[in-house]
Amino acid sequence: MAAGLLERLRDGVVVGDGGYVMALEKRGFVKAGNWTPEAVVEHPEAVKQLHREFLLAGSDVLQTFTFYSTDDVLRVKNGQAFSCSQLNENACRLTREVAAEGDVLVAGGITLTKAYSQGKGKQEVQAIFRAQLEALKRNKVDFLLVEYYNYVEEIEWAIEEARKSGLAVAASMCIGREGDLADVPPGECAVRMARAGADVVGVNCLFDPVMTLDTIRLMKEALDAEGLRPFLMTQPNGFFSTGMDRYGYLSCPEYPLALESRTVTRFDVHMYARAAYELGVRYMGGCCGFEPYHVRAISEELAKERGKLPPSSAKHEPWGAGISNSSFEFISARANREHWENLVPTTGRPGPASHHFK
Template structure:
């Protein structure tokens, strides 16, 4: 019996996405921070495979192939030698093989993903940007993946091109931008971005990355209002960070001084994610997942919060129990008393860092502009050098 497709599943209820492979694998020693490229699919396939399996066990309905930033232009633009060792095609093929293998172990769909490219930021022609996307998409088509995701785009103009190239394959297309309530980096409002994504051909639209679950839902709400006002329809999708970012600026967590190596104090709890899942569902979001910082236990929290709506239990719940129910077997009576929903819903976790502020001050150096100085940008190391290459905010 053939698997139900993504649009059919969304019409019936909730689809749970997986989590943040790039950050998870960086912490495990398989991805280099800075380039954030996915050559681990070729170098360490067992690590990528295991992470897929953990998200599947946690309740994910989609295995998104580990193809983030796997364009040849990005691989060539990174300042280390993996781009010489592996082509984008080789990485994407390996990622498809792994995702398909693990998806077959459950009832999961496989998605291929496109993300923003240096080609667009260097002000290349739209035809060059299209060609960059087309090369990546062809691998997904050849592997007969179930649908395509255009994610992590800061400029709506670029994601429109990506959507159009994906739509030409005949596969369902999801599209998410890494923007907050202020809109894209060219000043296009979130609601207008949503309208343009739908008109470009996306059946599923929303946001991913850069902002925490609750700021991301604010943006999705604006997108929902935008498409409703335009008389358009699309399924809503949200895959936020697993970090609290109430103090982030327009570019999100990359402007926070803790990015990327000191974000742990900001990690959301599984109970925060249960609240996010409920608020997302109530908003009408039906594709609910996560991005950077999301670990399998966060995905399991989504599955547990929406267990009744989904009509099934994640395998990972076998070792968890809802709302800490397993704690009733603890040897300490005060810990046994925590085996209840009210305790975890009302807890205000302490950071254990008495000299740390609750919020940070974003760097606010400005938005990197597309130009012919990418080589200079890559080589710049001091604040003074970089300020010359960005539109600095006074």
Template sequence: MAFNKISLLERLKTGPVVGDGSMVVLLEKRGYCTPGIWTPEAVMLYPEAVREILREYIHAGADVITTPCFYSSDARLRRGNKTFTAADINEAACKMAKEVAKEGRDVLVCGGLSPVEAYTDGKGEAAVKEEFEEQLKIFIKHDVDFVLAEFFAHVEEIEMCIDVMKKAGKPIAASMRIGPMGDFNGISVEDCALRMAKAGADVVGTNCMFDINTQLKTLRRMKDALEKAGLNREIMCQPPGYLCPEVENTLYGQPHLPEGPLLFEPRLMTRFEVHEFARAAFEQGIKYIGGCCATEPHHIRAIAQELAPERMKDPPSNDMCPPYGVFLPQSDFLLHRNRNTKEYWRNLQPGSGRPYNSPLLKF
């Protein structure tokens, strides 16, 4: 039976939308992706591994799954596995995402576009747009529900991408990997938001590189600038899955940290930190909330659980894993039985998990 899905923008009018989380970083942790290059050959080489991660996000409560083709451009693919083209990967990623989304019934499929090397190589607007058109045409062919430009460092490049994305005739979301210092050309946070909106983005925001607290500060400035200019746009936030407060006042964010990209695990957020983030983001007027690098399905579950009253539904996983330890009184361990309250978990200050570790890294 056909199912008429509610569009992204209609959903955002009525309440929060939960995005999905990391793909290539999770694939790398499982041995299916090359670190540093981060291109998504896994959709061709290990399709079941990719399908399983998509399914886990849906089970966690995501309203959206993104086509698993981040950084799929021929220039980047030539650095690593030279067997597949970007078209091969995007085609497989679209088919896979559409197939898995049907299992979730009302899950939206987002076609994700990534920055291109033609821009950083200075090849000019025509060459840049040609690469974006190559990414987009497969999303048009497979009729994705909306398109997203993500992980952009230069507002000029994302403007070019948004212009191309209009050809899809779908809602457009646009997010940049920027913090308080603005984009890599020195354009302010406020001007980045205004330029994305004026270029045609329906949803604007940030993703990756800076943690939850820094992104909330950055998005507050974006939202204020849009409201002051009379531009009514929805706001999105997809932070990485770990905390990195030291890099708030840097341009590049997390790449400054010497642990990157292979030793971030001690920084991973707890599910309860994600609960608090989701509530703070929604109260700040951010309606599209998901995650980026290292955001795990249990983090997405925390967002879906926290915002369940506003979404008027629980995530599918709630029957087995409700928030705040509801089933802990049934634990085999006496010491766990009284830890079934929101207050206990929200007020707990967890240890780092590494004995004798310094609380912060100096770099």
């Protein structure tokens, strides 16, 4: 029997996958702003292909595309074109089909509700979590990923329900250094998640790799002070948003349709992966904006620790080594780590688009 999440974390590093909603929006299968997962019914092959790309990039985990698949969110976002049950059933099937192509785990994703922000109370909110969990448990996901929560109280309720499944629970909040939307500091959030029963604690989305590392550092300090030792996880987004407020990249004027100029490079991700590892993070991946080549960068940076390279490295050599035989000498000269580590990328834009095309 293949090792489960906790066994793999005890043995070394687990590489998660990347961002599904934004990657599929760019490919034409998800509506920006809604971010709901109808693609698992409408375009199953597109979802499978993205799973497969993350698998080839070195992911040890493939997450079911079940983000925002709660019935209360679906009613608001898309008029309930599909039910939570329909979406989660299809998402599990697609993920399991691709996971069978490699030695990877399937994570069943449980996300925030509208009911909590509407003040509906614990009983109603947890009933929505149970509805999400039904298909995930029926399809025998390997562990549960409770992610993208703005309030620590809601994620505590989610963890409590998830624990009843008997599966390992990884929990992450979409918060930065200022803490959750009720002003609970990151350290306290981490302690409360661990005490609620999360085996893995961390942060995902909203903030770039730099700010995400700042936040997980605060979480680790608080956990250490309380003598708590959950595994740590980070899944930042793939857009630089340093200087933005507590909503991270959502506050960028380019969100959600023109973020390309803020995209982190694969070399930024190499440095993020190394810094996260040295901090003690053992489950790392990415969220919105993280494409398969970003995940490959994590896998390649930590190849020694993991004892392997990802399959897609057959067509790629880290730090530009593969361009050493370019027909142009000035390009071949870039085939070294120093060039890429010290590069400051530019957008090449002297002004707004309206200026370019006059």
